[in-house]
Amino acid sequence: MLLNRQMVFLYVTLAVSVGYLVTALSLGAPIAESGLTPAFFPILVGSAAIVFCSILILQALRAAPEAMPAAKLRSYTHLWVVVAIFVYIAAFKPLGYFLSSGLFVFALIVLFSNFEKLLLKAIISAVIVAAAFVMFQHLFGVRLPVLWG
Amino acid sequence: MDFIFLVFSSFSLLADPVNFAYVILGFVIGTIFAAIPGLTATLAMALLLPLTYSLSVETALMACASIYMAGMCGGSITATTINIPGAPSSMMTALDGYPMQQQGKGALALGHAALGSMFGGAVGALLLIAVAPFVAELSLLVKTTGKFSLLAFALIVVVIAQRGRIPQAGLAACIGLMLATVGLDAMEPITRFTYGYASLTAGIDLMPVIIGTFAIAEVLTQASARTDISAAAAAASKIRIRRRDFLPPMSDIRKIGFGCYFKSCLIGYFVGTLPGAGGSMGSFLAYTETVRTSSEPETFGKGNPQGTAASESANNAVCGGAMVPMLTFGIPGDPITAIMLGVLVINGIQPGPQLMADQAGLIAPMLAALLFSAVVLIPLTLWLIGPYFIKIVAVRKDVLYAVISLLAVVGSYVATYSTFQMFMALGMGVLAFYLRRNGFPVITMLLGYILGPNLEEFLRRSLALSNGDPTTFFTNPDSLFFVALTLVFVYFLVIRKPEGAAVAVKKV
Numbered sequence: 001m002l003l004n005r006q007m008v009f010l011y012v013t014l015a016v017s018v019g020y021l022v023t024a025l026s027l028g029a030p031i032a033e034s035g036l037t038p039a040f041f042p043i044l045v046g047s048a049a050i051v052f053c054s055i056l057i058l059q060a061l062r063a064a065p066e067a068m069p070a071a072k073l074r075s076y077t078h079l080w081v082v083v084a085i086f087v088y089i090a091a092f093k094p095l096g097y098f099l100s101s102g103l104f105v106f107a108l109i110v111l112f113s114n115f116e117k118l119l120l121k122a123i124i125s126a127v128i129v130a131a132a133f134v135m136f137q138h139l140f141g142v143r144l145p146v147l148w149g
Numbered sequence: 150m151d152f153i154f155l156v157f158s159s160f161s162l163l164a165d166p167v168n169f170a171y172v173i174l175g176f177v178i179g180t181i182f183a184a185i186p187g188l189t190a191t192l193a194m195a196l197l198l199p200l201t202y203s204l205s206v207e208t209a210l211m212a213c214a215s216i217y218m219a220g221m222c223g224g225s226i227t228a229t230t231i232n233i234p235g236a237p238s239s240m241m242t243a244l245d246g247y248p249m250q251q252q253g254k255g256a257l258a259l260g261h262a263a264l265g266s267m268f269g270g271a272v273g274a275l276l277l278i279a280v281a282p283f284v285a286e287l288s289l290l291v292k293t294t295g296k297f298s299l300l301a302f303a304l305i306v307v308v309i310a311q312r313g314r315i316p317q318a319g320l321a322a323c324i325g326l327m328l329a330t331v332g333l334d335a336m337e338p339i340t341r342f343t344y345g346y347a348s349l350t351a352g353i354d355l356m357p358v359i360i361g362t363f364a365i366a367e368v369l370t371q372a373s374a375r376t377d378i379s380a381a382a383a384a385a386s387k388i389r390i391r392r393r394d395f396l397p398p399m400s401d402i403r404k405i406g407f408g409c410y411f412k413s414c415l416i417g418y419f420v421g422t423l424p425g426a427g428g429s430m431g432s433f434l435a436y437t438e439t440v441r442t443s444s445e446p447e448t449f450g451k452g453n454p455q456g457t458a459a460s461e462s463a464n465n466a467v468c469g470g471a472m473v474p475m476l477t478f479g480i481p482g483d484p485i486t487a488i489m490l491g492v493l494v495i496n497g498i499q500p501g502p503q504l505m506a507d508q509a510g511l512i513a514p515m516l517a518a519l520l521f522s523a524v525v526l527i528p529l530t531l532w533l534i535g536p537y538f539i540k541i542v543a544v545r546k547d548v549l550y551a552v553i554s555l556l557a558v559v560g561s562y563v564a565t566y567s568t569f570q571m572f573m574a575l576g577m578g579v580l581a582f583y584l585r586r587n588g589f590p591v592i593t594m595l596l597g598y599i600l601g602p603n604l605e606e607f608l609r610r611s612l613a614l615s616n617g618d619p620t621t622f623f624t625n626p627d628s629l630f631f632v633a634l635t636l637v638f639v640y641f642l643v644i645r646k647p648e649g650a651a652v653a654v655k656k657v
Contacts, residue, residue, distance in 0.1 A: 009587045013320065020327055023342060035613040038334040038341060041605040045330065049323035055316045078373040082579060085365070085558060089571040092562070101559070105551045112372065112547035124548055132555055140203040142563050 007060055014053040021046030080111055096147035101129045152282040152509055159517040162207065171204070171212040172518050176526045177534075179216035183223025183236045185544065188367070188553075190220020190236065191484040195363035196553065198356060198488060198495075199560035206496045206511050211518035213489045218522035220485065221428050221465045222266035222531070229258045229457070238428025238464040241436040245449060245456035252452050256394035257401075261454040263531040264397055265410065265461030270523025272414035272462075273421065273469025278516050284477040285505035291478075293614060295627030297607035300600050302635045303424045303480045304593075309642045310423070310430075311590050321589040324580075325597020326604070328353050335606050348569045355491045356564045357574035358598055362591055363484065364557035365578025368550050370585060395532055397454070405455045409439055410462050417463030421470020424596065427483045428464035435463030465527075468519060476505060476512060480600065487595050489515075495564075 024042035031040060088104040095103075106125040113121070136142040162168050175197075182193035194216050201209035224236030229246030242262055249258035291299060304322055311318035331342045332352030343349040413435035420431035439459035440449045449456050471482040472489075479500035481487035493500050498508055505512060561574035581591050611628075615621035622628045 006587050009583055013324075017323070017327075020342070027339070027341060031617070035617055036609045038337050038339045041608065042327075042330050042341065045323050045326040049320060049327065052316050052320035052323060056320065059316070075373055078369040078582065081369055081372045081554070082575070085554065085575050085578075086572075088558060089568050089575065092568055092571065097559075101555060104558075105555055108551040108554050109547045112550050113545075121547075125551070128548070128552055128555065132552075132559065136559060136563070140200050140563075142199075142203070143566070144559070144562075 007057070010053060010057050010060065014050065014057065017046055017049035017053055021050060077111055081108065084108060084111065093145045097133060097144040098129060098146065101132070102126060105129055152505070152513065153278055155509055155513040156278050156516045156520075159514040160521065162211070162514045163517065163521060168208050168211055168514075171208050172215045172521065173526070175212035175215040176219045176522055176530060179219025180223035180226075180530060183220045183239075184226045185549075186227060186233045188549075189363075190216050190223065191363050191488065192367050192553070193220070194485055194488045195359050196556045196560060198359055198491060199563040201492050201495060202563055206492070206498065207514045209492050209496070210489065210511065210515035213485075213492055214515045214519040215522040215526065217468050217485050217489075218270050218465065218519055218527065219530075221270070221468055222263065222461065222527050225262035225266065225457075225461055226259065226531075229262060230255050236428070238432055238467070239460070240429055241432040241460035242457050242464075244436070244460075245451070245453050248450070248452035249454065249457070254394070254452070256391055257397060258452075258454070258457055259531060260395040260397045261401070261405075261457045262461045263395075263528050264402070265413070265458040266465040267523055267527045268410045269414050269417055269462035269465035270468060270527060271520060272411065273418050273466035274516060274520040274523055275469075276418050276466075277469035277472050278520070281473055281476055281516075282505060284473055285502065288477045288502035289506070291502065291627045292625065293607055294611040294621050294625045295631060297604065297611050298622055298628040298631035298635070299478060300480070300604045300607065302631045302638075303474070303478075304596060304600055304604070305635055306638050306642075307424045307593050307596050309639060311593065312642065314588055314590065315643070317587075317589045318593045321584055321591065321594040322597040324584070325594040325599075326601040328358070328594075328598045329601025330605070335602060336609060348567070353573065353598075354564060354570060355494055355599075357561050357570050358577050358595070359488055359491055360557050360561045361574040361577025361579075362581040362595060363488075364553060364560075365574060366581035366585060366591070368554050368557070369578060369582040371546070371550055373582075373586070401454055405458045409455055409459055413439065413459040413462035414466040417466030418470040420463070421467035421482060422473045424474065424480060424482045427471075428467045431467040431470075432460040432464040435459045465523065468523075472516075472519075475500065478502065479504070479603070481596065484592055484595060487592075487599055490599065 024046050027039035030043050084107045091100040109121045179190045182188040183190045224234050224239030225242045228234040228239040228243035232247040234240045246258040308318040416435040417431035440446050471486045474480040475486040481490050561571050
């Protein structure tokens with residue numbers, strides 16, 4: 001199969017490796033009179049990555065196509081977790097630690113469970129965020145961004 | 150001898166309430182994380198890494214040592230009682246521990262596991278204390294070309310140890326090496342692969358790499374898998390462990406034999422010194438050796454305490470072994486020693502051959518804490534709170550992963566007070582998640598990233614010193630030794646292909 005999940009991952013990795021090698025080649029000649037240049041090692045690594053990628057793609061193409069698991073529901077929760085972390089980081093400084101972290105923890109608890117008992121989950125989130133604040137700010141002396149300065 | 154004396158005098162540091170509190174806290178956290186299926190002591194250490202900024206190096210390293218020791222024995226709790234190893238290193242423990250539990254001897258199985266862990270951890274730590282100074286002295290003899298060959302040896306062994314998935318391991322190592330080349334070149338004032346981002350000029354920081362690889366990737370894996378542990382939690386709630394049944398009788402210990410304990414410790418210790426092998430490989434080899442030499446091999450897998458003792462002795466002895474290359478050459482053998490290396494780097498200490506000579510005062514307390522954790526904390530913790538630890542599998546996973554995510558993301562902010570590092574941790578987490586999901590071992594990526602800068606520097610220096618002559622790697626005795634060693638490992642791991650070892654390695 002040319003386009004299953006693993007193949008897509010390998011194609012992306014191959015594309016990144018090729019991009020890396022092209023950038024490495026643009027750094028200049030790999031060997032100069034004084035010895036190896038900063039381009040040599042990246043060229044070596046980029047080439048090795050392309051070789052490994054090609055081997056894996058060939059192996060995957062030669063392998064007999066496996067029977068697709070019947071009606072197995074795919075979970076996309078991990079993608080929502082990535083989105084939640086991304087939004088959290090973007091909001092961390094503008095909204096301050098408490099508001100951004102409270103919403104983030106609440107969102108993750110809901111993502112890892114369900115939409116029931118939301119009030120209890122909100123209270124748990126508040127407790128976690130407060131406890132983490134005490135730990136970071138007071139126990140370990142880390143300055144976290146807060147709205148009141 | 151001076152170093153051994155220094156280690157034993159460092160026990161006095163445990164009398165300091167702060168040090169003592171962190172060692173105990175580290176041990177309890179390590180045990181909890183190792184006992185909960187899906188969490189590992191590596192994750193615990195990754196989460197605590199940012200906190201080392203506010204601790205003294207000695208205290209941070211002592212806490213790391215206790216987490217490491219706890220992580221190796223904590224997995225035996227759920228392996229024995231509900232047949233779900235909390236950590237990969239406890240897989241072999243479940244083979245005999247769980248049948249013992251089914252026979253109503255769960256407490257006794259935990260007692261044997263604790264005794265084996267205590268013995269293994271102590272022997273591993275003592276061997277480390279005795280051997281490390283000599284290896285450190287030898288390491289000073291290794292010159293530039295030898296250093297390159299040594300680093301190449303470590304990276305190649307980590308890759309070929311992943312039997313059955315060597316191309317995946319090779320690609321993962323290349324990805325790690327690629328990450329290591331980002332930023333300012335070590336020898337010339339040229340920036341590479343920064344693509345105009347000033348934040349990348351100093352390179353990719355170790356902290357987001359570790360937090361992303363072990364904490365964020367783990368959260369994403371759990372979110373993707375959503376394993377149902379309700380059956381395990383229900384099983385755990387029914388189990389009653391009585392503390393009075395915990396102590397193994399002398400007749401059992403005599404039957405297992407001192408030889409079995411000691412042989413398993415030696416196997417675990419030497420496996421630990423190999424890059425990428427880890428606790429599961431150590432316990433696997435010790436278990437199979439015990440079965441092979443037993444007069445009643447048919448009893449294994451049916452509740453023979455000798456199996457539990459061999460497995461736990463070996464995996465805890467791995468702790469001492471894995472620290473030898475980390476302390477003497479700056480080569481981490483597994484993810485936990487990689488994070489310990491991170492603690493040193495974060496605090497401005499350069500790991501490598503000079504470490505034991507220049508910073509013995511920082512390293513000695515860590516080894517003292519390792520020994521203390523093995524001899525005192527393993528039996529004490531399992532005896533005092535072992536019966537209750539089994540209940541923690543029922544902890545709410547939604548709350549647990551929310552807490553882990555918060556600590557991971559905010560933790561990556563601590564180093565530079567910059568959200569760039571947080572985004573970097575997220576990026577590394579996504580990368581590690583997809584690598585793991587597609588069967589790529591992340592340990593090889595991590596080692597590629599950690600060893601990459603020195604590998605490149607020593608390669609370029611070696612060739613500069615030899616006027617570009619590549620035969621320098623074969624004409625220098627120290628380099629030739631590591632080249633020959635690499636070939637020996639390639640022969641035994643790739644060409645000769647030992648049966649069965651792949652099973653254990655795949656689970657690492």
